[in-house]
Amino acid sequence: MKNLKKIRGVVSCTAATLVFAAIAFAEEAGHGGHEETITFMGDWLPRLVNFAIIAGVVVYFLRKPARDFFKNRTSEIAKALEESQLARERAVAALAEMDRKIKDLEAEMGRLIADARNRGEKDKEALIVEGGKVAQDVQAQVKQGIAIELQKARTTHADEAALLSLELAEGKSMETISSQDQERIVKEYISKVGGKG
Numbered sequence: 001m002k003n004l005k006k007i008r009g010v011v012s013c014t015a016a017t018l019v020f021a022a023i024a025f026a027e028e029a030g031h032g033g034h035e036e037t038i039t040f041m042g043d044w045l046p047r048l049v050n051f052a053i054i055a056g057v058v059v060y061f062l063r064k065p066a067r068d069f070f071k072n073r074t075s076e077i078a079k080a081l082e083e084s085q086l087a088r089e090r091a092v093a094a095l096a097e098m099d100r101k102i103k104d105l106e107a108e109m110g111r112l113i114a115d116a117r118n119r120g121e122k123d124k125e126a127l128i129v130e131g132g133k134v135a136q137d138v139q140a141q142v143k144q145g146i147a148i149e150l151q152k153a154r155t156t157h158a159d160e161a162a163l164l165s166l167e168l169a170e171g172k173s174m175e176t177i178s179s180q181d182q183e184r185i186v187k188e189y190i191s192k193v194g195g196k197g
Helices: 001-031 038-174 178-194
Strands: none
Touching: 001 038
């Protein structure tokens, strides 16, 4: 940084000197208004000597700071290139790692989907089997309930049929049996049972 400040100061001074010299030269040429003959020894030699002196002073004072500046700048550029190369390699490695992770995730997702489908199919089959068992159990219970109800109905109908047949028999026997026959039947029954008639 110090060298950079020195270089800037020297360059600024040199530029200012050259600008003032150019202005002075332009002013001198503008005031003349008359034609001059320009000779190498009279006009150009002092200017060249002046330029050589200024250039020598500038080179003398700027040689080491300029060399250090360019040397430092070269090393900074090399260091920046090296760091950018390392950063690029890290970025490429990170990108490759991300690609690998994405592929692993896609493969894992595929496996999970396949497992879920397999489990779904197994659950579906299990539910179908379980539903069949439940349906068979329900059918068996319904058949058993129907059988019980049929048995009850048969018993009830048998009882009712027996009562109806008794009533019918009683009604027919009452119609055909006369009162004398009834008395005789009652007396026979009582004598059989052991009573006195």
